[in-house]
Amino acid sequence: MNGVRVLVGTRKGAFILTSDAKRKRWRISGPHFAGWEIFHLKGSPADPDRLYASQWSGWFGQVIQRSNDGGKTWEPVGNQFTYDGTAGTHQWYDGTPHPWEFKRVWHLEPSLPDPDTLYAGVEDASIFRSSDGGKTWQEIPALRKHDTASRWQPGAGGMCLHTILLHPVDPGRIIIAISAAGVFRTDDAGITWRPMNRGLRSEHIPDPTAEIGHCVHRVAMHPSRPEVLFMQKHWDVMRSDDAGVSWREISGNLPTDFGFPISVHAHEPDTVYVVPIKSDSEHYPPDGKLRVYRSRTGGNEWEALTKGLPQRNCYVNVLRDAMAVDSLDACGVYFGTTGGQVYASADAGDSWRPIVRNLPAVLSVEVQTLR
Amino acid sequence: MIRVHLPAHLRTLARIEGEASLDVPGKVTQRSVLDALETCYPVLRGTLRDHVTGQRRPFVRFFACAQDLSHESPDAPLPEAVAAGSEPFFVIGAVAGGCC
Numbered sequence: 509m510n511g512v513r514v515l516v517g518t519r520k521g522a523f524i525l526t527s528d529a530k531r532k533r534w535r536i537s538g539p540h541f542a543g544w545e546i547f548h549l550k551g552s553p554a555d556p557d558r559l560y561a562s563q564w565s566g567w568f569g570q571v572i573q574r575s576n577d578g579g580k581t582w583e584p585v586g587n588q589f590t591y592d593g594t595a596g597t598h599q600w601y602d603g604t605p606h607p608w609e610f611k612r613v614w615h616l617e618p619s620l621p622d623p624d625t626l627y628a629g630v631e632d633a634s635i636f637r638s639s640d641g642g643k644t645w646q647e648i649p650a651l652r653k654h655d656t657a658s659r660w661q662p663g664a665g666g667m668c669l670h671t672i673l674l675h676p677v678d679p680g681r682i683i684i685a686i687s688a689a690g691v692f693r694t695d696d697a698g699i700t701w702r703p704m705n706r707g708l709r710s711e712h713i714p715d716p717t718a719e720i721g722h723c724v725h726r727v728a729m730h731p732s733r734p735e736v737l738f739m740q741k742h743w744d745v746m747r748s749d750d751a752g753v754s755w756r757e758i759s760g761n762l763p764t765d766f767g768f769p770i771s772v773h774a775h776e777p778d779t780v781y782v783v784p785i786k787s788d789s790e791h792y793p794p795d796g797k798l799r800v801y802r803s804r805t806g807g808n809e810w811e812a813l814t815k816g817l818p819q820r821n822c823y824v825n826v827l828r829d830a831m832a833v834d835s836l837d838a839c840g841v842y843f844g845t846t847g848g849q850v851y852a853s854a855d856a857g858d859s860w861r862p863i864v865r866n867l868p869a870v871l872s873v874e875v876q877t878l879r
Numbered sequence: 880m881i882r883v884h885l886p887a888h889l890r891t892l893a894r895i896e897g898e899a900s901l902d903v904p905g906k907v908t909q910r911s912v913l914d915a916l917e918t919c920y921p922v923l924r925g926t927l928r929d930h931v932t933g934q935r936r937p938f939v940r941f942f943a944c945a946q947d948l949s950h951e952s953p954d955a956p957l958p959e960a961v962a963a964g965s966e967p968f969f970v971i972g973a974v975a976g977g978c979c
Contacts, residue, residue: 543888567938567972568889568926584892584922588930 517546517872585642592649617672629669648698663687688723704752730777758807769831778806792823816860829872844870882967907962
């Protein structure tokens with residue numbers, strides 16, 4: 509079919525929303541894996557009917573599900589995520605050493621050319637790889653064994669590796685982000701990693717400009733311009749023009765620069781979207797107005813997008829993996845809220861409407877453009 | 880046959896209707912029952928016990944014959960009624976284990 513498939517992970521199951529290219533009428537299937545927390549679902553760029561889902565519960569732990577038919581049917585695959593060698597310690601919330609313990613998979617990133625290869629970003633932070641469609645997982649251990657790792661610490665949601673950006677051409681380059689350690693980059697497919705946090709400033713660490721310790725919430729990249737990265741940090745919206753070597757602030761006229769997700773327009777690499785949230789303790793939009801902010805200039809100048817979004821008494825949050833774009837013309841933008849709404853714009857953010865209203869709290873939103 | 884009663888989420892995951900019936904060779908203990916369960920239903924590996932240490936997950940409990948056996952040795956014999964198949968071995972999700 510030509511159209512869009514929106515993959516929604518929630519606190520109590522997964523939902524799949526589909527529409528034709530007009531994006532006016534939506535069909536909703538789910539809940540899949542009812543009762544489980546679905547941290548993330550994502551489709552393979554090489555085979556859009558190959559989907560992966562991270563399914564988790566406080567009772568029974570981690571399950572990975574795979575679909576070969578676009579989410580109509582699923583099969584559980586491998587769920588063994590074992591750290592390589594001695595796990596070691598990181599900093600706990602109080603600064604004391606704490607053993608590395610696998611808790612859950614936050615993010616799944618299928619490889620660009622191969623539907624059977626994918627990466628998993630996990631808590632406690634590390635990156636795993638599967639080359640057999642998720643049946644078995646091997647840690648890429650050099651990241652967790654980086655000589656700064658004993659000083660990494662959890663953010664409020666846990667010490668999660670939540671962002672995995674694969675270079676569109678160079679298979680050796682992977683950029684990841686950890687809350688709260690920061691951005692790391694490998695140029696040799698994971699053999700060595702370097703922190704990429706110069707220019708970040710965080711007041712919650714003893715040295716605000718330290719090499720590591722920054723609570724990065726999300727990093728986004730446009731595939732046509734992989735040297736340019738956009739970051740929503742705990743506070744501050746940032747930009748790098750050298751693949752993470754240095755960063756500069758682009759918060760500009762945002763009403764608050766705290767937030768979680770950040771996305772880039774599918775066809776305009778300098779058009780960026782964020783959802784400002786009031787503060788790190790007040791996780792809701794300022795003034796009870798749900799506003800997406802769009803910059804068409806690569807940052808600093810932002811416009812509020814409000815048409816169709818609630819402009820009073822709105823106190824939901826939008827989590828880090830809960831915003832995505834399609835690549836139709838005009839670009840569609842989608843985000844899910846902790847109140848269970850998924851909002852969509854079929855005109856690059858000019859206007860919005862809820863395509864579903866009453867789901868469990870939304871943890872993640874991914875979009876597939878089907879052609 | 881040993882009868883194992885699983886929580887609904889795990890029955891769905893393993894596609895089990897009702898109780899699981901297991902042939903457990905040798906001594907009937909928590910370990911031998913769970914080993915047999917995971918052999919029959921590999922998808923349950925890691926959901927009840929840690930993959931590496933084999934320890935019970937913190938929010939999983941084991942009951943049988945109105946007793947909490949969660950803290951018994953995994954190699955202790957299970958009650959005779961479980962071994963005889965007249966009572967099930969219950970795997971329970973602790974009431975505190977869910978969230979939101």
